[in-house]
Amino acid sequence: KKWKQLSRLQRSVILFLFAFLAVCGVISYTSMGEAWKSLTNKPLDDQRTEQEIPGVKLANPAVLPAPQKADANRGDYPELSPQKQPNPPHVRRGPSNLQIKAPQRDTRLKTRHSTIRAVEGPVQTDKGEKTEKSIISWRGAVIEPDQNTEPPSSKIKEPEKPSSVEAEDQKEPVPINERQLAVIEAFRHAWRGYKDFAWGHDELKPLSKSYSEWFGLGLTLIDALDTMWILGLKEEFEEARKWVANDLVFDKNVDVNLFESTIRILGGLLSTYHLSGDGLFLEKAKDIGNRLMPAFKTPSKIPYSDVNIGRGTAHPPRWTSDSTVAEVTSIQLEFRELSRLTGDEKFRKAVDEVMKHVHTLSGKNDGLVPMFINTNSGQFTHLGVYTLGARADSYYEYLLKQWIQGGKKENELLEDYMRAIEGVKKHLLQRSAPKKLTFVGELAHGHFSAKMDHLVCFLPGTLALGAHNGLDADHMKLAEALIETCYQMYAQVETGLSPEIVHFNLHAQKGHKDVEIKPADRHNLLRPETVESLFYMYRFTGDKKYQDWGWEILQNFNKYTRVPTGGYTSINNVQNPSNPEPRDKMESFFLGETLKYMFLLFSDDIDLINLDKYIFNTEAHPLPIWVPA
Numbered sequence: 001k002k003w004k005q006l007s008r009l010q011r012s013v014i015l016f017l018f019a020f021l022a023v024c025g026v027i028s029y030t031s032m033g034e035a036w037k038s039l040t041n042k043p044l045d046d047q048r049t050e051q052e053i054p055g056v057k058l059a060n061p062a063v064l065p066a067p068q069k070a071d072a073n074r075g076d077y078p079e080l081s082p083q084k085q086p087n088p089p090h091v092r093r094g095p096s097n098l099q100i101k102a103p104q105r106d107t108r109l110k111t112r113h114s115t116i117r118a119v120e121g122p123v124q125t126d127k128g129e130k131t132e133k134s135i136i137s138w139r140g141a142v143i144e145p146d147q148n149t150e151p152p153s154s155k156i157k158e159p160e161k162p163s164s165v166e167a168e169d170q171k172e173p174v175p176i177n178e179r180q181l182a183v184i185e186a187f188r189h190a191w192r193g194y195k196d197f198a199w200g201h202d203e204l205k206p207l208s209k210s211y212s213e214w215f216g217l218g219l220t221l222i223d224a225l226d227t228m229w230i231l232g233l234k235e236e237f238e239e240a241r242k243w244v245a246n247d248l249v250f251d252k253n254v255d256v257n258l259f260e261s262t263i264r265i266l267g268g269l270l271s272t273y274h275l276s277g278d279g280l281f282l283e284k285a286k287d288i289g290n291r292l293m294p295a296f297k298t299p300s301k302i303p304y305s306d307v308n309i310g311r312g313t314a315h316p317p318r319w320t321s322d323s324t325v326a327e328v329t330s331i332q333l334e335f336r337e338l339s340r341l342t343g344d345e346k347f348r349k350a351v352d353e354v355m356k357h358v359h360t361l362s363g364k365n366d367g368l369v370p371m372f373i374n375t376n377s378g379q380f381t382h383l384g385v386y387t388l389g390a391r392a393d394s395y396y397e398y399l400l401k402q403w404i405q406g407g408k409k410e411n412e413l414l415e416d417y418m419r420a421i422e423g424v425k426k427h428l429l430q431r432s433a434p435k436k437l438t439f440v441g442e443l444a445h446g447h448f449s450a451k452m453d454h455l456v457c458f459l460p461g462t463l464a465l466g467a468h469n470g471l472d473a474d475h476m477k478l479a480e481a482l483i484e485t486c487y488q489m490y491a492q493v494e495t496g497l498s499p500e501i502v503h504f505n506l507h508a509q510k511g512h513k514d515v516e517i518k519p520a521d522r523h524n525l526l527r528p529e530t531v532e533s534l535f536y537m538y539r540f541t542g543d544k545k546y547q548d549w550g551w552e553i554l555q556n557f558n559k560y561t562r563v564p565t566g567g568y569t570s571i572n573n574v575q576n577p578s579n580p581e582p583r584d585k586m587e588s589f590f591l592g593e594t595l596k597y598m599f600l601l602f603s604d605d606i607d608l609i610n611l612d613k614y615i616f617n618t619e620a621h622p623l624p625i626w627v628p629a
Helices: 008-024 029-040 044-051 114-118 178-197 219-231 234-247 258-276 279-296 332-342 346-360 393-405 411-428 454-468 473-491 529-541 544-560 588-601
Strands: 203-205 210-212 255-257 306-308 313-315 322-324 372-374 429-431 438-440 442-444 447-449 451-453 501-504 614-616 622-624
Touching: 178 203, 178 219, 178 234, 178 544, 178 588, 203 219, 219 234, 219 258, 219 588, 234 279, 255 258, 258 279, 258 306, 258 332, 258 588, 258 622, 279 306, 279 313, 279 332, 279 346, 332 346, 332 393, 332 622, 346 411, 393 411, 393 454, 393 614, 411 429, 411 442, 411 454, 438 473, 451 454, 454 473, 454 529, 473 529, 473 544, 529 544, 529 588, 544 588
Parallel strands: none
Antiparallel strands: 203 210, 255 306, 306 313, 322 372, 429 438, 442 447, 451 501, 614 622
């Protein structure tokens, strides 16, 4: 009654005072809410809810909140027209929810995120714990190992439940912008094709409206689970979960590739478990993890490439007893995490032995490794050939990411990574003509080749991640130069899409661009590596050009690879806009990686898969950085 007798000005002053006192901590949010309710007969939360903009909520430590439906009113095929820049990021106040020691940042790398990080308090560590010595890395960078990192338990334990989020850590959601909505629409279009023509099978063939099988384990569906969660596609996620619960069976007489099934299936299940908190996915992860273990039963402990998950047997390829170096050294993040969750150390022990063995091997060239390793002798084979492309690429990626995953304590991993980057600088870096693009070539028996796989475009993002975690500032400078090159691999091509492999001109020639494409290399498989690195570069620098470059790539995917009846297809000829020659195949990583990184690239929310809490495996499945128990 008294409230109604007050003038509008008097009411405004009173409400302002309540808000000011709540912000300053003089009164609590609860008491403010009670006062507001008594004055207006309407709870404060109801008032605030009316103003929220629909969208996916923030990623929180260990568990992401339940996905929200995307805006259904936009229709299935919105126009992909040029658009305004996304809104600036919201600076959120509140207690820090970081669970690891914040990495030191070079002052030259300060971004628009600095204000956000400044309000987060320091992480408390156990002062009684004995700390390891700092490592003096190349060029004087001092790397401090993170303390209190939780190792796997030595005893079997009940499956670890992702920790619930404290109410005080809840933050206002950052609205989904138009570019993210375009990614959601692209995903739904791709998913529609998979659901209609390939449900439960490995890969969609969108032109023939059929499917192809590799392992017969629903690769596309499993690869896409965490993407659907992150994009907020609740209905699609729930129907996929039902398939996993009722139809995903690993007791099959089928050979699977150890590497591919680890990064796609085991990685996808572990990631989805952490994001959703649903124990179904951990149980499936334990099942496939156990079935892959026979691969390690070799004379050298270097695993075979293929495993029969029904019979429990393993073998190398028919034509060789070698495994590729990238495959045997890019399964560690997943198996280590499986040990941490289950308490069964056999998984971590098997993959750690591989890394320790490779660390001691001869045949490296300033940290660069050959492409093959023999499962009988445990020695490198085909010596003298060094590349950051196929068969070696993710070895370098996982050196850094294992070091970060384990709390920056495993010094051998860091040493091998730093030495390898120096090897890249010394032996593989060159500049093209006429634009002077910095690129990573290959070395074969002392002869340099100006050949660069699109796969190498993972490197800018990895270098940026290392710089973010305290490594040399020079790594960020190299990352900036290389991501420009990777973008030019798209921009200098007729369709605006990169081929699988390019060759760079080292000398200026009239009428020639930096990039040359051979007929056998001009296909595009919808690969994610450049978009992946764009995501890291934007997240760490805040430079909008990286979002714009990603937007161009998405538009060209829609223009040249989208199939009207559902799905996207790889193409054979990126140089022919009038007929790009579709291949009738949508790789599972298009949904598992490419579109996921697109969505994250266009987000201005650094807590949507916070890179101080999560590390991505090489199939874009985020796994938690280990934190104090």
